[in-house]
Amino acid sequence: MGITFGFSGILIALVIFIVASAVRIFREYERGVVFMLGRFWKVKGPGLVLIIPVVQQVVRMDLRTVVFDVPPQDVITRDNVSVKVNAVVYFRVVDPEKAVIQVARFLDATSQLSQTTLRAILGKHELDELLSERERLNSDIQRVLDSQTDAWGIKVSNVEIKDVDINETMIRAIARQAEAERERRAKIIHAEGELQASEKLLQAAQMLAQAPQAMQLRYLQTLTTIAGDKNSTIVFPVPIDLVSAVIDRFSKGPNSA
Numbered sequence: 001m002g003i004t005f006g007f008s009g010i011l012i013a014l015v016i017f018i019v020a021s022a023v024r025i026f027r028e029y030e031r032g033v034v035f036m037l038g039r040f041w042k043v044k045g046p047g048l049v050l051i052i053p054v055v056q057q058v059v060r061m062d063l064r065t066v067v068f069d070v071p072p073q074d075v076i077t078r079d080n081v082s083v084k085v086n087a088v089v090y091f092r093v094v095d096p097e098k099a100v101i102q103v104a105r106f107l108d109a110t111s112q113l114s115q116t117t118l119r120a121i122l123g124k125h126e127l128d129e130l131l132s133e134r135e136r137l138n139s140d141i142q143r144v145l146d147s148q149t150d151a152w153g154i155k156v157s158n159v160e161i162k163d164v165d166i167n168e169t170m171i172r173a174i175a176r177q178a179e180a181e182r183e184r185r186a187k188i189i190h191a192e193g194e195l196q197a198s199e200k201l202l203q204a205a206q207m208l209a210q211a212p213q214a215m216q217l218r219y220l221q222t223l224t225t226i227a228g229d230k231n232s233t234i235v236f237p238v239p240i241d242l243v244s245a246v247i248d249r250f251s252k253g254p255n256s257a
Contacts, residue, residue: 025049026049032045033097034056061099061100065092067090068114073085073086077127079126081127084164084165087159087162088162099154106152106153117145121140122141138159142156
């Protein structure tokens with residue numbers, strides 16, 4: 001009787017162990033890559049999945065987006081400036097079968113690929129582009145990473161350059177360059193203003209030359225303006241024709257008709 005009870009207990013325990021080994025529960029963001037005798041069978045989940053113990057093995061995969069912080073990388077730009085750049089890469093598994101079969105430790109592989117790609121892409125650009133065109137560089141890095149990780153069943157959705165660290169000497173050089181650029185723009189704007197003013201003055205002179213009456217009215221307007229200041233000395237412009245007539249009159253003498 002004791003032997004029978006002991007054998008039944010062992011049998012029940014064995015059944016419970018087999019059932020527990022056969023049952024897998026996958027969350028909504030998880031999938032199970034099932035192998036049958038070492039060969040790929042299918043991807044199963046989410047929910048309750050039954051596995052044949054010993055015959056089948058399952059690898060659990062997480063499909064959520066992974067945020068990977070790329071450590072600072074030493075980059076030499078195209079204009080031979082040494083900087084340290086770090087970034088953030090967002091990626092996720094879209095094909096669990098490829099992520100298990102095509103690459104070992106896809107997280108480490110994507111991490112290493114992100115670092116080398118960051119150095120390769122940024123090394124092709126100058127420092128000014130690294131500072132002013134980050135959106136375009138982010139897109140370039142994301143596109144290259146996505147194309148290379150596609151064979152692993154991984155989708156790189158976004159890349160963001162976080163910081164570009166420059167040494168103190170280069171920062172001072174950039175400040176001097178920015179100041180020189182501002183001075184250059186100020187001189188250009190001043191010169192353009194002088195050019196426009198001279199063009200307008202030329203047009204005004206041409207218009208007044210065509211209408212002498214307008215010139216006289218301009219004289220009167222100018223006198224009205226300066227007469228408002230009590231400390232001003234007003235010099236009346238006299239037409240040259242009138243002065244010539246007076247001189248001729250006196251040169252002929254008082255008996256001339």
